[in-house]
Amino acid sequence: MAGTAVLGRLTWLVAEVVEGHTETPRVRTLVLDVPGWHTHRAGQHVDVRLTAEDGYQAERSYSIASAPGEPPALTVERLDDGEVSPYLVNEAAPGDRFELRGPIGGYFVWEAEGADDPLLLVAGGSGIVPFRSMLRHRAEAGSTVPTKLLYSSRTFDDLIYRDELDELAGRDDSLEVVETLTRVQPPGWTGRSGRVDSDLLREVAFPPEREPRVYVCGPTNFAEAVAEGLVGLGHRPERIRIERFGGT
Amino acid sequence: MKRLDGNSIAGVLEGLFGRDMTLATGRCTHCGAENEVGALHVYRAAGIVVRCPSCEAILIRIVEAGDRTWIDFRGLSTVEL
Amino acid sequence: MGIVSRGFRGRGHSDDSGRLPPGQYLTTDFPVLSAGPTPHTPLDEWTFAIQGGAEPVRWTWDEFRALPTETVTKDIHCVTKWSKFDTEWEGVSIDTLLESVDHDRAYAVAFSDGGYTTNLPVEDLTDGKAWVAFAYGGEPLDPEHGGPARLLVPHLYFWKSAKWVRGLSLRDEDEPGFWETNGYHNYGDPWREQRYWGD
Secondary structure, rough: OOOOOOOOOOEEEEOOOOOOOOEEEEEEEEEEEOOOOOOOOOOOOOEEEEEEOOOOOOEEEEEOOOOOOOOOOOEOOOOOEEEEHHHHHHOOOOEEEEEEEEEEOOOOOOOOOOOOOOEEEEEEHHHHHHHHHHHHHHHOOOOOEEEEEEEOOHHHHHHHOHHHHHHHHOOOOOOOEEEEEEOOOOOOOOEOOOOOOOHHHHHOOOOOHHHOOEEEEEEEEHHHHHHHHHHHOOOOOOHHEEEEOOOO | OOOEEEEHHHHHHHHOOOOOOOOOOOEOOOOOOEEEEHHHOOOOOOOOEOOOOOOOOEEEEEEOOOHHHHHHHHEEEEEEE | OOOOOOOOOOOEEEEOOOOOOOOOOOOOOOOOOOOOOOOOOOOOOOOEEEEEEOEEEEEEEHHHHHHOOEEEEEEOOOOEEEEEEEEEEEEHHHHHHOOOOOOOEEEEEEEEEOOEEEEEEEHOOOOOEEEEEEEOOEEEEHHHHHHOOEEEEEOHHHHHHHOEEEEEEEEEEOOOOOOOOOOOOOOOOHOOOOOOOOO
16 A cells, blocks of 8 residues: 555654644644654554653554645644643653654545545544644645535634634635534634534535545544434445544 | 544554554454444453444454564454455 | 653552552553443343352342442552552452352353453452452442442452453353453463463
């Protein structure tokens, strides 16, 4: 498989933090330098492993936020009861290092080349991260496949990549971004409100007859409910790919 | 109950098999459902348990010891890579 | 050991008290690790059975809860390297349950809703070493943690403390269970670090 062919077994590499950007109060993007890094495909992820001085180790997976060809970057949401995310969001500074394995995954991948089918992306919370990689890749490839992103967030301030998504959609008629805020909507909010349910999906998604390729990413309950909703609307299960995010 | 999917063990499987396994398809020996590894239900207990998304029958069990790994595929028949 | 990440301190801590078995880290939370979906057997359908004695013996939930109970405080050790000190449980001692069973078997297999099994020598279940626990920290045992009742065998790695336990099958021969047939040690003594086959 082009892009994931490796000469040997997948091994742990050393990632060094080059810079960090705050995306939202709880979310940070880390741009990394990873000697030995192999170009990734949009939608892939990495496994991150942290080791403490006493040998204690913790390992988590994070979607790659950058587009293929860009330096590897991770966008991490700090979870309240998290173990790795608080370190990556609040502690890791330029020069700090941790272990990383990847790029990984062939299932939850989208490639512009040869893609003709409409593309529907449904994200819950930090589930937006792999879609940022896909959309940046799509823009760089000059793809005009009809694309819709439905992005569910608790509040306006929790929307990750807000400006970038506005900008991508603003200059591209073939890309539509619909945001829904589930908990609080700010004054003057012109987007949607409430959870992603069958009604919202029916309204926003491509009709099943268009046979879109669908990617759903977010916490398990969200991803499963959305997939179920789409199947209920007539989308074929085999056209839908889910990536469930775990906690901590 | 926290469940993830085959994407969450993609690194483990690639480390074992030397290639991405998330697009490999297998048939559940219990109910016959065929799914790509990326779509399977994954639970983390003392080891990793992979279950059929249709019937929750156990397809794969993985125990990692650091220098050794045990993997039982008995719940899967006919894996296509 | 991997490269150390400056400033990373995980949930697991070292401990000098001598209560931590080799290779373990102390945690203050209670990780939920499950091999499958959480079963939900209604209490009016729940039974606990002991098979393999002269006659099979079975208790309904009400019968089980009418048995004498004990409250114990124990350290627990998971093979995934976390340990938790001073966990408080309430349950029925296996000794109490075995009083109703006429047997001379050497081995047991604990079986649970959802199909999980784990094997132990009978002598690791007796003499105050094991319980069927229905409460943790003074509260009814949460389904995520094995409620309504789980086996509690704190002197062995915690995979032996089968969640959602529904009975014991007593037998003459040892029969490795769910994890014991897939790499985990047949006995599982944390103090001898018996995590895997061959340890």
